[in-house]
Amino acid sequence: MTVLVFGRNGQLANALIRHPWSPNADGSPRKVVALGSAEADIRDAVAVTNAITTHQPTLVVNAAAYTAVDKAESEPEAAYAVNETGSGAIAHAAAAAGIPLIHVSTDYVFDGTGTSPYREDQPTAPLGVYGASKLAGEKAVAAAGGRTVSLRTSWVFSADGNNFVKTMLRLGADRPALRVVADQVGRPTAAADIAAAIAFLEPFVADGRASGVLHFAGAEAISWHGFAEAIFDEAAALGRPRPSVAPITTADYPTPAKRPAYSVLACDRFLALPGASLPDWRVALRQVVTDLVG
Numbered sequence: 311m312t313v314l315v316f317g318r319n320g321q322l323a324n325a326l327i328r329h330p331w332s333p334n335a336d337g338s339p340r341k342v343v344a345l346g347s348a349e350a351d352i353r354d355a356v357a358v359t360n361a362i363t364t365h366q367p368t369l370v371v372n373a374a375a376y377t378a379v380d381k382a383e384s385e386p387e388a389a390y391a392v393n394e395t396g397s398g399a400i401a402h403a404a405a406a407a408g409i410p411l412i413h414v415s416t417d418y419v420f421d422g423t424g425t426s427p428y429r430e431d432q433p434t435a436p437l438g439v440y441g442a443s444k445l446a447g448e449k450a451v452a453a454a455g456g457r458t459v460s461l462r463t464s465w466v467f468s469a470d471g472n473n474f475v476k477t478m479l480r481l482g483a484d485r486p487a488l489r490v491v492a493d494q495v496g497r498p499t500a501a502a503d504i505a506a507a508i509a510f511l512e513p514f515v516a517d518g519r520a521s522g523v524l525h526f527a528g529a530e531a532i533s534w535h536g537f538a539e540a541i542f543d544e545a546a547a548l549g550r551p552r553p554s555v556a557p558i559t560t561a562d563y564p565t566p567a568k569r570p571a572y573s574v575l576a577c578d579r580f581l582a583l584p585g586a587s588l589p590d591w592r593v594a595l596r597q598v599v600t601d602l603v604g
């Protein structure tokens with residue numbers, strides 16, 4: 311009963327490795343095998359197929375992605391090679407082997423001009439190469455025709471890898487005052503909570519009660535500025551200096567890739583599954599900040 315994770319060193323892959331998976335029916339612990347690009351480069355369809363043949367998983371999770379949002383603007387081929395071609399290779403291999411796949415996607419498939427949470431069936435319109443390549447990945451996964459869910463999530467944070475929480479804590483350690491964008495709103499989501507959602511989803515994907523695109527994110531929407539305030543509140547409670555955080559606009563902080571302004575995912579489809587709930591990201595944030603500076 312192996313869970314095979316493509317991606318090894320990223321935020322989500324680490325959370326999947328650490329997740330307390332329910333034991334197998336015979337009481338033995340669930341085995342999680344996570345493969346980084348050195349072991350199985352997802353751009354290589356043969357390597358992907360070999361990994362599935364070798365490990366004979368009962369669930370495949372694609373946690374591998376090209377996630378450098380700004381860099382993708384100048385190297386679109388690299389982004390598409392991983393996010394479209396690689397995701398498609400995993401989906402084809404999983405479908406051929408009859409194994410359910412949970413693929414992970416992003417809120418950046420939307421342009422963020424909306425004013426109410428985005429449902430799965432709303433039109434996509436990515437603003438940049440990263441979002442476009444992830445959308446192409448969703449389509450490649452759907453085209454493979456297996457038992458799949460493309461789980462769109464947003465604003466991922468954990469004590470691993472690169473993310474906004476770690477950036478804020480690093481900058482806040484040296485500076486008494488920061489400026490953070492206040493006109494982009496989204497739902498922060500802890501990698502640990504995505505891992506739990508994937509474990510929760512497994513039986514629903516396996517028997518077809520969940521399929522296609524599904525949104526999952528932290529319960530509360532907030533701006534980057536508000537998120538920064540929450541991060542520094544937690545750090546200050548642990549005795550760290552608390553910088554002031556001034557709200558600025560997106561125009562004050564230009565980046566190579568445009569970001570959606572209103573990037574709030576509606577998670578009603580996920581919530582309709584029996585037993586589903588959305589996590590309070592503030593609970594996970596306290597743990598992550600404690601892990602990083604406590």
Ligand SMILES: NC(=O)c1ccc[n+]([C@@H]2O[C@H](COP(=O)([O-])OP(=O)(O)OC[C@H]3O[C@@H](n4cnc5c(N)ncnc54)[C@H](OP(=O)(O)O)[C@@H]3O)[C@@H](O)[C@H]2O)c1
Pocket residue numbers: 316317318319320321322323345346347348350351352353372373374375376377392396414415416417444462463464465466467471472
């Ligand atoms: N981060 C966010 O805020 C965010 C928001 C919404 C959705 N998502 C989605 O959530 C998922 C997980 O994101 P994350 O934050 O955990 O990403 P991450 O920390 O950037 O990790 C991505 C991992 O993908 C692996 N990878 C890249 N190219 C690969 C290749 N060709 N073959 C095999 N592995 C490869 C890398 O492994 P190596 O180090 O071994 O190369 C890297 O560790 C992704 O699908 C992402 O698009 C993320």
